[in-house]
Amino acid sequence: MIDVATTWQQACTALAAGDYDAAFAILEAASREVRPPERAQLAVYLASIHALYGDTATAETRAALQLALHYNPAFQADPLWQALNAELEARTLEGQATPPEPAVREAPEPLARFHALCALALGGDPQGALDVHVTPQELPIHLRWRLRSWQADAHEQLGQTAEAVHLYAEAAHLASGLDRAVMLQEQAALLLQQGMSAEAKAALDQARPLYTPGTLPEDEALNLATWHYLRAQALLNMGQPDTAHDMIREADRLERQYGDPSYGVALVRGQVLTHLGQPEQALAAFEQALALATDGDRPYANHELGVALLDLDRPVEAREKLEAAQQEPEYPYGPEVLADLAECDYRLGRMHEAQHLAEQALALGAVVPASLVLGSVAMDYYHLDEALDHYERVVQEAAPESRDWITAHQMAADVMAQQGFPNPAAAYAHAQQALAHTPESDDWYVTLRDHLKKAEELMSQQGGRMLN
Numbered sequence: 037m038i039d040v041a042t043t044w045q046q047a048c049t050a051l052a053a054g055d056y057d058a059a060f061a062i063l064e065a066a067s068r069e070v071r072p073p074e075r076a077q078l079a080v081y082l083a084s085i086h087a088l089y090g091d092t093a094t095a096e097t098r099a100a101l102q103l104a105l106h107y108n109p110a111f112q113a114d115p116l117w118q119a120l121n122a123e124l125e126a127r128t129l130e131g132q133a134t135p136p137e138p139a140v141r142e143a144p145e146p147l148a149r150f151h152a153l154c155a156l157a158l159g160g161d162p163q164g165a166l167d168v169h170v171t172p173q174e175l176p177i178h179l180r181w182r183l184r185s186w187q188a189d190a191h192e193q194l195g196q197t198a199e200a201v202h203l204y205a206e207a208a209h210l211a212s213g214l215d216r217a218v219m220l221q222e223q224a225a226l227l228l229q230q231g232m233s234a235e236a237k238a239a240l241d242q243a244r245p246l247y248t249p250g251t252l253p254e255d256e257a258l259n260l261a262t263w264h265y266l267r268a269q270a271l272l273n274m275g276q277p278d279t280a281h282d283m284i285r286e287a288d289r290l291e292r293q294y295g296d297p298s299y300g301v302a303l304v305r306g307q308v309l310t311h312l313g314q315p316e317q318a319l320a321a322f323e324q325a326l327a328l329a330t331d332g333d334r335p336y337a338n339h340e341l342g343v344a345l346l347d348l349d350r351p352v353e354a355r356e357k358l359e360a361a362q363q364e365p366e367y368p369y370g371p372e373v374l375a376d377l378a379e380c381d382y383r384l385g386r387m388h389e390a391q392h393l394a395e396q397a398l399a400l401g402a403v404v405p406a407s408l409v410l411g412s413v414a415m416d417y418y419h420l421d422e423a424l425d426h427y428e429r430v431v432q433e434a435a436p437e438s439r440d441w442i443t444a445h446q447m448a449a450d451v452m453a454q455q456g457f458p459n460p461a462a463a464y465a466h467a468q469q470a471l472a473h474t475p476e477s478d479d480w481y482v483t484l485r486d487h488l489k490k491a492e493e494l495m496s497q498q499g500g501r502m503l504n
Contacts, residue, residue: 038069040077047081051178054213059085076108083120084147087154088182090127097124115143119151126158133159141167146174154186162190172210181211185219192226201226208242214256217246217263224266233273240267254294261290265301268308275437277311284308299328299337306340311439315347335360335367342376351383371397375405382409387416403433404440411447424451431466437473445470446480449487457494464491 043066050058060082067078083100086093101121104111111117118140125133136152141164143149149170156165166187172180188203201223208219220243227236240263247260264287271280284305291297306321322344326337338361345354355377362373378393391413397406411426430444445466452463467488474480 038066038074040066040070040074043078044081047085048176048178051085051176056085072107076104076111079104079107080111080114080117080120084116084151087120087123087151088178094124094128115140115148116145116151119143119148119155122155123151123158126155131160135159135161135164142169146170147176147179150175150179150183153183157186157190157193160193162193165190166194181207181209181215181219184210185222188222197226197230201230205239208239213246214259217243218259220246221259221262221266224270228266228269228273231273233270236266237270237274240270252294257290257294261287261294261301264290265298265304268304272304272308272311277308280308281312297324297328299325299330299333302328303333303337303340306344310344310347315344319344319348335364336369339367339369339373339376342373342380346376346379346383349383351380355380371400371402372405374400375402375409378406378409382412387413404430407433408440408443411444415447415451420451420455424448424455427451442470442473446474446484449484453487453490457491460491460494460498464488464495467491 043062047059047062050056050062063078063082063085067075067082070078079100083097083104086097086100089096097120101117101124104117119136122133122136122140126135133155136155140148141152141156143152149168153165153168153170156162156168170183172183175183184203184207188200188207191197191200191203204219204223204226208216208223211219220239224236224239224243227233227239243263247263248256252260264283268280268283268287271277271283284301287301288297288305291301302321302325306318306325309315309318309321319341322337322341326334326341329337338357342354342356342358342361345351345357358373358377358380361367362370362377367373374393375397378390378397381387381390381393390409394406394409394413398410407426407429411423411430414420414423414426427444427448430440431448434441434444449463449466449470452459452466457463467484471481471484471488474484
């Protein structure tokens with residue numbers, strides 16, 4: 037005689053081993069041997085497995101739930117059936133779904149509470165999802181890492197990034213194989229958002245050996261494309277644009293071979309090419325990113341395009357893209373857009389407008405780009421003390437060895453030279469820092485070397501101590 041609970045345990049054992057075909061076969065074989073009321077329970081369990089496939093299996097999930105009612109109409113009151121139906125609605129009704137009732141969220145069966153949590157997270161109620169009490173130990177093995185992943189997603193929706201990072205790490209610990217790799221990559225993506233590139237790279241290092249060597253199935257290949265995409269960002273942030281370029285090219289290749297080009301890969305490729313000093317190629321990549329962007333992504337692409345056009349000294353076209361980015365009130369880099377618009381005005385000779393926009397941007401927190409524009413305007417008016425203040429602010433605020441940091445050191449050394457080296461030790465320090473990161477082919481190299489020598493001479497005449 038077939039026992040439904042035992043059959044479900046057998047299916048869960050297969051699911052824990054990643055054998056989904058065996059799990060389906062176990063449930064379907066048992067269903068042929070039991071009476072209709074028990075078939076209803078097996079159909080609901082079948083729906084639970086289909087639900088794990090997400091948006092790609094909504095038809096199968098719906099069919100299994102309807103089959104359960106066909107065998108036993110009273111199952112419409114079953115908490116697990118209701119939780120699965122709420123999850124299905126959340127996937128298919130686009131914000132119009134009915135959330136699971138409190139009785140379902142507090143159902144005795146942990147599986148029902150798990151699917152209620154999924155329904156709430158999908159339905160835009162992340163706090164409600166987190167309020168559902170269910171622990172990994174209560175669930176079958178194949179759901180334990182998924183629980184932590186859903187909880188991480190809910191924290192992420194609430195902007196609680198640190199909590200989400202922790203839960204993705206726990207999900208990775210509970211998962212295995214490709215699932216573990218994906219959880220590590222989710223963790224890495226959030227670490228990158230927090231500016232923790234070395235930690236993100238460490239998580240990615242753990243994920244890479246989990247991929248199958250040789251020929252990959254499509255889903256694994258696309259996840260590997262994501263791995264390369266995240267790795268490119270980490271390496272770029274760590275000052276390794278050449279290696280990042282190799283990574284983002286491989287991400288692009290895998291996407292094109294196994295799927296479609298994505299906005300994110302195109303955008304990062306443009307950022308890498310910008311750092312490599314290839315503005316024309318970067319512009320093409322950002323244009324592709326804009327073509328692939330959704331509404332939420334479009335301001336990011338327009339902003340990057342505007343900056344790329346500025347790099348090519350095309351301020352009129354740059355202003356058009358930056359104004360498009362500025363029209364999105366939720367875009368988080370609005371102050372930086374203002375600073376870049378100020379740079380456009382400066383390039384177009386509109387000094388008053390440039391200064392006004394840059395001062396607004398500075399007040400709103402875009403310290404580095406705004407100060408660079410204000411420094412340029414002050415230089416044009418020959419307000420050298422004011423210009424020096426702006427450039428020294430950039431030196432303090434910009435990421436060490438970044439392009440803005442180098443530019444500020446170059447300009448600070450040059451301003452001090454024009455002032456007649458009132459503080460030769462400070463001029464020497466600025467010139468030394470800039471020279472260490474300026475290639476000999478750059479026009480600045482000879483100028484900085486001259487400033488360094490002059491400052492050194494003055495320090496010797498004053499009996500000053502040389503800097504290391």
